[in-house]
Amino acid sequence: MDDHSLxxxxxxxxxxxxxxxxxxxxxxxxxxxxxLVAGVAIGPWGLGLISDVETILHASEFGVVLLxxxxxxxxxxxxxxxxxxxxxxxxxxxxxxxxxxxxxxxxLLGLDWRSALVxxxxxxxxxxxxxxxxxxxxNLLPTAGGNAGFSVLLFQDIAVxxxxxVLPLLAPTAGAGLEGAQGPDWLEALAxxxxxxxxxxxxxxxxxxxxxxxxxxxxxxxxxxxxLLLVTGTAxxxxxxxxxxxxxxxxxxxxxxxxxxxxxxxSDIEPFKxxLLGLFFxxxxxxxxxxxxxxxxxxxxxxxxxxxAIKAAVLYGLATYYPLPGPQRPLFALVLSQxxxxxxxxxxxxxxxxxxxxxxxxxxxxxxxxxxxTTPLLLWLYEGVIEPRLxxxxxxxxxxxxxxxxxxxxVAGFGxxxxxxxxxxxxxxxxxxxxxxxxxxxxxxxxxxxxVYYGDAARLDLLHAAGADRARLLIxxxxxxxxxxxxxxxxxxxxxxxDILARAWDVFHLLQLRDxxxxxxxxxxxxGALRLGETALAxxxxxxWAAKQAANRFxxxxxxxxxxxxxxxxxxxxxxxxxxxxxRQRLRxxxxxxxAFYAExxxxxxx
Amino acid sequence: MSDKPRILVLFAxxxxxRSRINGAMLTAIGDLPGVxxxxxxxxxxxxxxxxxxxxxxLLAADLLVxxxxxxxxxxxxxxxxxxxxxxERGFAYGPGGTALHGKxxxxxxxxxxxxxxxxxxxxxxxxxxxxxxxxxxxxRFTGMRPLPPLIIQGGHTVTDAQIAAHAAxxxxxxxxxxxxxxxxxxxxxxxxT
Numbered sequence: 001m002d003d004h005s006l007x008x009x010x011x012x013x014x015x016x017x018x019x020x021x022x023x024x025x026x027x028x029x030x031x032x033x034x035x036l037v038a039g040v041a042i043g044p045w046g047l048g049l050i051s052d053v054e055t056i057l058h059a060s061e062f063g064v065v066l067l068x069x070x071x072x073x074x075x076x077x078x079x080x081x082x083x084x085x086x087x088x089x090x091x092x093x094x095x096x097x098x099x100x101x102x103x104x105x106x107x108l109l110g111l112d113w114r115s116a117l118v119x120x121x122x123x124x125x126x127x128x129x130x131x132x133x134x135x136x137x138x139n140l141l142p143t144a145g146g147n148a149g150f151s152v153l154l155f156q157d158i159a160v161x162x163x164x165x166v167l168p169l170l171a172p173t174a175g176a177g178l179e180g181a182q183g184p185d186w187l188e189a190l191a192x193x194x195x196x197x198x199x200x201x202x203x204x205x206x207x208x209x210x211x212x213x214x215x216x217x218x219x220x221x222x223x224x225x226x227x228l229l230l231v232t233g234t235a236x237x238x239x240x241x242x243x244x245x246x247x248x249x250x251x252x253x254x255x256x257x258x259x260x261x262x263x264x265x266x267s268d269i270e271p272f273k274x275x276l277l278g279l280f281f282x283x284x285x286x287x288x289x290x291x292x293x294x295x296x297x298x299x300x301x302x303x304x305x306x307x308x309a310i311k312a313a314v315l316y317g318l319a320t321y322y323p324l325p326g327p328q329r330p331l332f333a334l335v336l337s338q339x340x341x342x343x344x345x346x347x348x349x350x351x352x353x354x355x356x357x358x359x360x361x362x363x364x365x366x367x368x369x370x371x372x373x374t375t376p377l378l379l380w381l382y383e384g385v386i387e388p389r390l391x392x393x394x395x396x397x398x399x400x401x402x403x404x405x406x407x408x409x410x411v412a413g414f415g416x417x418x419x420x421x422x423x424x425x426x427x428x429x430x431x432x433x434x435x436x437x438x439x440x441x442x443x444x445x446x447x448x449x450x451x452v453y454y455g456d457a458a459r460l461d462l463l464h465a466a467g468a469d470r471a472r473l474l475i476x477x478x479x480x481x482x483x484x485x486x487x488x489x490x491x492x493x494x495x496x497x498x499d500i501l502a503r504a505w506d507v508f509h510l511l512q513l514r515d516x517x518x519x520x521x522x523x524x525x526x527x528g529a530l531r532l533g534e535t536a537l538a539x540x541x542x543x544x545w546a547a548k549q550a551a552n553r554f555x556x557x558x559x560x561x562x563x564x565x566x567x568x569x570x571x572x573x574x575x576x577x578x579x580x581x582x583x584r585q586r587l588r589x590x591x592x593x594x595x596a597f598y599a600e601x602x603x604x605x606x607x
Numbered sequence: 608m609s610d611k612p613r614i615l616v617l618f619a620x621x622x623x624x625r626s627r628i629n630g631a632m633l634t635a636i637g638d639l640p641g642v643x644x645x646x647x648x649x650x651x652x653x654x655x656x657x658x659x660x661x662x663x664x665l666l667a668a669d670l671l672v673x674x675x676x677x678x679x680x681x682x683x684x685x686x687x688x689x690x691x692x693x694x695e696r697g698f699a700y701g702p703g704g705t706a707l708h709g710k711x712x713x714x715x716x717x718x719x720x721x722x723x724x725x726x727x728x729x730x731x732x733x734x735x736x737x738x739x740x741x742x743x744x745x746x747r748f749t750g751m752r753p754l755p756p757l758i759i760q761g762g763h764t765v766t767d768a769q770i771a772a773h774a775a776x777x778x779x780x781x782x783x784x785x786x787x788x789x790x791x792x793x794x795x796x797x798x799x800t
Binding site for chain 2: 543544545546547548607
């Protein structure tokens, strides 16, 4: 592809996505279907603007890899271990049962047993990209149904490996190659184990120090570059030993799920994932062979319907047996009812080994691509028609939420102020999510058992990742005054329910924060200074009690002055300038007000 | 039990510098051996009372003295707060709550109004003893032996000489205090002077 066609292609994909996706989103059909239709529109069977479908499809498969990396980041090893039962149980049974059912269907349709088995295996796999995207788009991933769906997808990603391994044995000429294959197979298995071992060990011991070094440079784009390098590198490593790239990325994600850089990695990778995944869907849309559909429309439609029906039936049975809560079963069944991107890989491979005839292979790929388009439609139907009826009797949704990283309090800035606040909260059993952008700092703090995440709290995506939409309080304790104000604006706009407690640098900063609607603002130095003054009074003979009362009175008096100042501050900008400029004059006025306040006679008869 | 009786004085006053009576009383007992004075508002201006430390001192004491002016027919709030926090079930009463058994309790109270106003029909509606009853009952309930309260009244009108005499009486009372012998009889009952 030369430079011109690259630019041309980019413009085409972006334009198609920008036009189609918002329309489909508006119609309530979801972004995935929008991408697919955009692909159809610009593909060989639509406007015919793109012909090089194969290349695009391959390149954009990397979106799936990034997706799996992000999913891995959400699952630390502990939670993954907790999910072993649904992964092995649900996933294993789904793959086995669906393969059997589809192979039987293939035999009934007159395929030879080889083709039937290959088709059965390939079609049993669902589309991680479609299913996960559809689930995240509707925020269904944390439900029991979404969780079970994810477990099955994860198992399928692992199951591809033995499936690909079995293919050569199914080849018509397999007999000759069998003995020769034994030796290299051992080596290959060793190499695979070695690569996985390297990823696990390297991910565990090396990644954090490297990430720390890179974060210490303070260059955000380098951090992003490293994040991408990490995922591509892991994926490439897996590919050299014929393992699933997505699985490798997933593994890398899991290994970093506990690290303080999780949120930063998430928000850096997210846009790339979104775009590449979109491109992937577009490519799928483009690759649908409508020629086939036009040649034998009934056969193709019947096959797609049959495929989706058989897969959904097996899944529904599983959901009932497992068991999932009633209203979640159709969701689980529909989300995984399509053929997946791994089918493309498997069928191309099988074609090369002559396990499949070119006609059957083309037909199968067409069916898979079309079945991918059915999922968003079926889900749209499910949400519009089936779910409302099921949900009427029991509002059982919120109970089965998978526990997430949502802590009630986010502490932004873990310096002198944030530390004290977080320590007090932690000492009282309140879990906090801590954000800080100083890697050195983070390392020290982690030794004391705090969970700290690296990142810039003024980034909306990072706030999202930190759970700002679910948290109750944000302790805004960062050093940077302007940044603090920016965060307040962000939070006010995007998380109106998140209550802010803010640290102010000085009076002017306090007024700025109050003016932006933060009701609880503390000047970082005020309480400490008051305390020193109080102790001075006590030492000078006033006594601890009287000194305490004096300090309390002074605080109240000062707050009244601030309230006055705030009223002026809001009124007009000139006053603002005055307040910020003439600190000395303000001090004089304040001292005069102090004197007037204390001049009030106070007396009581004591005995 | 050591030979010298140990005395814990819980003291509270909202403005000791302006006080005529309580200041003089404190000065009078300040140098007595075995007397520990806890000026509660000075120790705990935040009302964050060190319960463990208070209990330790209380356990070692033979006599608990509550010295305070009468505020609204009771003690200053921090004395009540001290009671609420320190005298808990399991320590001062209830199952296993025998820490205070055998100790004595003395209340040293000053009132602003003269004695004549503390009677039925007077400005304060009843005898002072009525208002001190909760403290006496606190002592009984926790197994302490309440001693007759030491009272000075008419805080706004008493002369310096009267105050000096009262302070001396206070000092003599504490100096002459003897705890009960183990057999339960008063080994040397405090002398009223």
